[in-house]
Amino acid sequence: MERGESDTEGDDTPLLHRGNEEKVQRAPACCSSRYGLALLSSFGFFVVYSLRVNLSVAMVDMLNNTHQSDTNHSSSVCPAHANPARPKHNHTASVYDWDSKTQGWILGSFFYGYILTQIPGGYLSGRFGPKWLMGFGILGTVVFTLLTPVAADLGASYLIAVRVLEGIGEGVTFPAMYTMWAAWAPPLERSRLLTISYIGAHLGTVISLPLSGEICFYLDWTYVFYVFGAVGLVWFFLWSFLVFDSPNTHPRISERERLYITTSLKNELSTSAGYIPWRAILTSMPLWAIVVAHFSYNWTFYTLLTLLPTYMNDVLGFSIQQNGMLSALPYIGCAVLAVLSGQLADYLRETCLYPTVVVRKSFSIVGMIGPAVFLLAAGFIGCNYTLAVTFLTISSALGGVSASGFNINHLDIAPSYAGILLGITNTFATIPGMVGPVIARELTKQNTIEEWQTVFYIAAAINLFGAAFYTLFGRGTVQPWAVHTSFSHGD
Template sequence: MESHGSDTECEEQQQKPLLHRGPKDNIQRAPACCSARYSLALLSSLGFIVVYALRVNLSVAMVDMLNTTHQVQVNHSSSLCPAHPSPARPKHNHTASVYNWDSRTQGWILGSFFYGYILTQIPGGYLAGRFGPKWLMGLGILGTVIFTLLTPLAAELGAGYLIAVRILEGIGEGVTYPAMYSMWAAWAPPLERSRLLTISYIGSQIGTVVSLPLSAEICFYLDWTYVFYIFGAVGLFWFVLWAFLAFDSPNTHPWISEQERVYIMGSLKKELSPLGRHIPWRAIVTSCPLLAIVVAHFSYNWTFYTLLTLLPTYLNDILGFSIQQNGLLSAVPYLGCALLAVVSGQLADYLRETCRYPTVMVRKSFTLVGMIGPAVFLVAAGYTGCNYTLALTFLTISSSLGGVSASGFNINHLDIAPSYAGILLGITNTFATIPGMVGPVIARSLTVNNTIEEWQTVFYIAAAINIFGATFYSILGRGNVQAWAVSYTPQD
């Protein structure tokens, strides 16, 4: 598709960046401290902490939900490497039921969430743009909370019921990212996008970092059912905060300062389409820059979801870590990812703001580092054998470098079509959900005997897909607003 402007030079908005415009433009930057836009970033970040806590808690709980006697009989050994000493568990936590699910059933249970998640990506983007993102985001997470609270009952009824509940959870969570992208299209000034969005979406990493070890401690001292009850209660608390403190746009916010409102709306007026009711679907689905994001997003998520759902299993089955040790060690890689995501967001906006590098160069560079780096260290982790320190070091570096991509392809939707960012995110996230659906199933099918060679195959597949996605994006990715996103005719 023909683009609006040139990617070989600083884009039009960066030829005269917002911070360097003259008095005649009548736009003054509003302070960040105590501002409505940064408050929204923190509140939405808390929301994504909840979202990922509800998503990943099953990965740890699964280790404790299985009948270990049955597992030993099936796999002939509890772990490939020598087990690590762990304190004795309190006796009162043996009341929860355990189940005789084989590795294939485990894969289906862990991947079932994404079968619901994929269904509401594109509808989520459309509904957020049509009716407003606030309540769509809030009610989506509330639905996930309700089904999380029902998870222990579903597991007791059988694997099929648990799979059904996880699918329903995915349907609720599926609208969250498109809704939030739609909200940021109305809230994020162009030269603050990387900062605001990394603060907002770092909640997904923090949620993982917090929920993995906390889930393990809950399993250790109570039992696995409390994992779902406690995180469900936290989700209910967040929904109350969101209902009273979040607003669809600066124009509907009752407490925003006039300076900040003018600053945000003035900086976005040349990027947002005035004809929001018409959606240029043909131009969207034939856009090469969007295709580049789709491929990169799919590829990145293959590695991300492989580790997210199966790292606790790998630590238990291969490296021999107990449930209590497992949660903490599973969280370490995502802590590094969160830290690098924040740092990369600051650096990306600095590079764009100073006009030293065009947006497209920043996005491609950060994507290459954030995808090829994780691929290299993921493969290396498969060759560490029972060297626990080296294995965890490589897995941590792999996940940490993935955080750099947060300022690469992940924000690119807002660069190429801010008016339709929610819809674009829904499209890319639809394809990017497929790895979550099939990745755990394929990985568990390939690791029936839990040998290091089997896991090496899993890591090789993920790395190859990552490298392909990074290469594809580096060729077709763009960093400027596309023509169809700012002007079009009804014939489009």
């Protein structure tokens, strides 16, 4: 069965001008099931990122001081800031004699599990439903987080294994959530709903980094895993009872909202149940445009996420322990701009009738070229502390604008297969988290400003290439292979 002409309507056609788009009465956002889902999924991603980054803070207290790197005590390139000593509480938790190589394996092992379940997560969520896949994925991560102190006592290899298993659990979360949004997010509310949903990831980073430090100080490092693990259990309880795979299976959704969501989506979803057009997916240039953009953006994101504290300490002379908010500023800015961009993107699409492709490309350009420009600027201002922190913060914050660009474009081009598409793009986008920081550290062995300029040049160049590629090949409408039911099963 073939669909009508709307399948191939141009990218320049605003959503409200599509020929077969039925007029549906919008359901109020307040107290709605779809916005309740956005808030609960945001809480879920808060848990996901809290469990992902808390080890990097706890690691400081897990190590025997005599085995910490000498670079912690080296002088910075710029004049150091005053760092008044803070009296430590008496701690009884174990400490370990892990060398820097072992520490690197422990901190990086998460991504080796994370990359394994991206594509399977997209497939399984479409086959068996996203609710329980995401729920048990995070629950598994919570359980292994609670076991972290035991694993550390057993030895570094056990801790590495636990972190790999945590990565496997978290790897299904984003693909599962994209699959769920394919059934829940009306086209003209996608930017709003998804940015609310994924702001939890930024908040998890913003809150867990300084809070983990305070927990280590007042209690000991083991409580970092117990506290955030307990928060994860609370989330799983709420998720189990309040969330459902689709509007049609939700027992408490209003009839008005159910009709609004299902009617607005009915012309965008495939009716080929259980069939996945793998060849069409893997040869789709709009998908590869998202892959390149996602990879490029994450190169800069992971470089700053893992090495910004090092740059501020070793080059600028700041101590991140002295001022927790300093390390959180970029992620606060990123979270704020992500939410604002979501509101603006849907306003431009619905009220100003901008085509989806124009909005996605414009927000991607700002969210990728903007960070590149300010990252380059940060490398040229030397020891001007105020400008350095300002430029690095703006660079990270502007990245939040891309949340309404390529980041949610999967749902525009193939909502029925959004989880699988996200699994594919996130597989490639995880690679920068594994190799980007390693390359950066190889380039900054002496921690000179010139070496760090090279790191910033590379990140900026990759960002610029990604923005250009996406601008050329990105699309904003549902692709024919994502809705047609007349495929040959040889595809």
